[in-house]
Amino acid sequence: MKTFQHALLASAMAVTMLAPVAGAADLTVGFTLDADTLDPANHRKRETETIIRNMYDGLLTRDPDMKVVPEIAESFTQVSPTVYEFKIRSGVKFHDGTEMTAEDVKFTLDRITVEGAMGDGQTSPRQGLMGPVASVEVVDASTVRINLKEPWPILPAMLPNQQIVSKAFVERVGSAGLATEVNGTGPFKLVEWRKGDAIIMERFDDYYGGADAIPPVGAACVDRVIFKVIPESASRVAALLAGDVDIINELPPFSVEQVRNNPNTDVLTVNGTRSFFIAMNMQGELFDDPLVRQAAAHAIDKDLIIDRILGGNAARIEGILSPDAFGSSELPVHEYDPEKAQALLAEAGFPDGIDVTMDVEGAFKDTAEAVASLLTKAGIRTTVAVGEGAQLSEKWRTQGKPKSGDMYFTSWGNGSLDPFDIFTPTHRTNDRGNSAGYANPELDALLDAAAIELDAEKRAGMYREAELMINSDLPYVYLWVPQDIYGVSNRLSGWKPSSDSRINLHDACVN
Structure with missing residues (x-):
């Protein structure tokens, strides 16, 4: 007890x-x-x-x-x-x-x-x-x-x-x-x-x-x-x-x-709990290929955007979890390497690159434009399309129904800082926040087991294993967790x- x-x-x-x-x-x-x-x-x-x-x-x-x-x-x-x-x-x-x-x-x-x-x-x-x-x-x-x-x-x-x-x-x-x-x-x-x-x-x-x-x-x-x-x-x-x-x-x-x-006035900051990422439509004809998803991951200079656009107020991530979340750990890094991205595209059968559209809400248009510029330089020619939040959610979070679109710059909050609150909805097959259309029965079983595991050390290890899976499969390009920034009198x-x-x-x- x-x-x-x-x-x-x-x-x-x-x-x-x-x-x-x-x-x-x-x-x-x-x-x-x-x-x-x-x-x-x-x-x-x-x-x-x-x-x-x-x-x-x-x-x-x-x-x-x-x-x-x-x-x-x-x-x-x-x-x-x-x-x-x-x-x-x-x-x-x-x-x-x-x-x-x-x-x-x-x-x-x-x-x-x-x-x-x-x-x-x-x-x-x-x-x-x-x-x-x-x-x-x-x-x-x-x-x-x-x-x-x-x-x-x-x-x-x-x-x-x-x-x-x-x-x-x-x-x-x-x-x-x-x-x-x-x-x-x-x-x-x-x-x-x-x-x-x-x-x-x-x-x-x-x-x-x-x-x-x-x-x-x-x-x-x-x-x-x-x-x-x-x-x-x-x-x-x-x-x-x-x-x-x-x-x-x-x-x-x-x-x-x-x-x-x-x-x-002054500025107050606190580590946030919202992970930002780009969903790649794995039901489509481009991002169903892991080579193309890897190319996208290597095309984005996360450190540059965090420094120049976000003012240094964010922590980069290589999986879905915030560095402060239970079960988070260091993961293999997809380094910025536009030449490698171009080589991966060529290996996937796209030596001349690809053309895609990236959906985003208006509040994040400027950041999405910077990401799109980097993708374009690496051969993923990206046009940013601004949409309203509810409409984009309906378009991308289809819970197993067919989805349209190429890429979606989005985020998911994790106020509890427990993986259940973010990992399961965004990665479990057909779950409510799975905007990539990702399906991995092995991961599903691991997430289900981790949700009810009472041994904290064992549970943390299960989420470590799950993070390694998604770091390899790359249904999303995992970007950063921004700090929350407030202005105060x-x-x-x-x-x-x-x-x-x-x-x-x-x-x-x-x-």
Whole structure:
């Protein structure tokens, strides 16, 4: 038995200013994207979760060093390889003043894990994040038990992704109401959602205080939090420099020095958890040949792009895992060698090179253009095509259905830093994130076995073996894991970025 205790503008003028409350301490975040929804169980986007998690808490959370610690749970115990028990804090209130109970925890987890539990036959898109959960039961007023179909050692690592909702509130407003209304247990409560413009929150004075392992415990420091939606990078930077916002996410590397040199702002960085890569369509007539995929890998000077385009703020990878992820290890390097790339193309039957199109979302167009230039110089003449994210996902992440296209510059997040969260969806045959159309039954079996292996050393070795497989097969050109870069006002204190990209504002103050 293992027990874990809680000791553990295109310019600034483009920014619409929000009327402040007299005497109120407001903290404004210039944020890249609006929330897709305010329902914690009905999305799969990190930006949406970042906003939601300032209004909702979960059973467990992560401290700034990414260690899993209890939050709404007081402690948790692994009773057996397939059973976990959670002791629930008393006195935790929802924003409407009602007390949270073990029944709310069960209702929340059932709503995520049970087929059709969202209502109208809809299943939560977050179901896959809960792995082999078989059932959730209320043992007594302060104890909830999660039963697994098979051992799954990363359950605690995945629970910070799930936030607790009020059973009574959801039954009253339904899933449609929960998309725009909030009744959470988090440090801030919703005031107004101006879709496409801003989400405004105010401090919840009856907040239970948050995780004991993340001091200070208590109510939030600021009176209000405003997530101001500013998609354009130049406008976010301008708003920060003008003093209109206190934090901006996704600070472009080329703006780092400008923000650092401004007397009223600074730059904060943290190792990211999002791996960038280029999917090569293995169902097509070009990249079904491993020689062509090898040529692409040798055509890209990753170090040059990290230095010149990303400002040195990234770590190169030769497999899917971040250097900080569990099970990561050193892998054979595909060195930049355009002459070797051309020779591999000739060996594959393309002595005059090939013509391809590389799809990319608009936010990464400049980086993709730099990659395309290097590919072209090596004989893979590449045209960049910019598309909208949802359409590209539909085109490339076909889960076994036929796919079109040549190459796709994309990424996958791994907030848990556990391989299950990134390796399986991107590489297992026909899985939801397998944009290359890669199929390797030996790898599938290894990933399935690693997911339930309880011996940590053995499990790490299994992922090492899996990384060696994909490093050899090259369904993707594995590129880099960027640092997350934030611009902050010097008025801000008590906040630092987290590797899971969460902007947790409970402890943040504005001076």
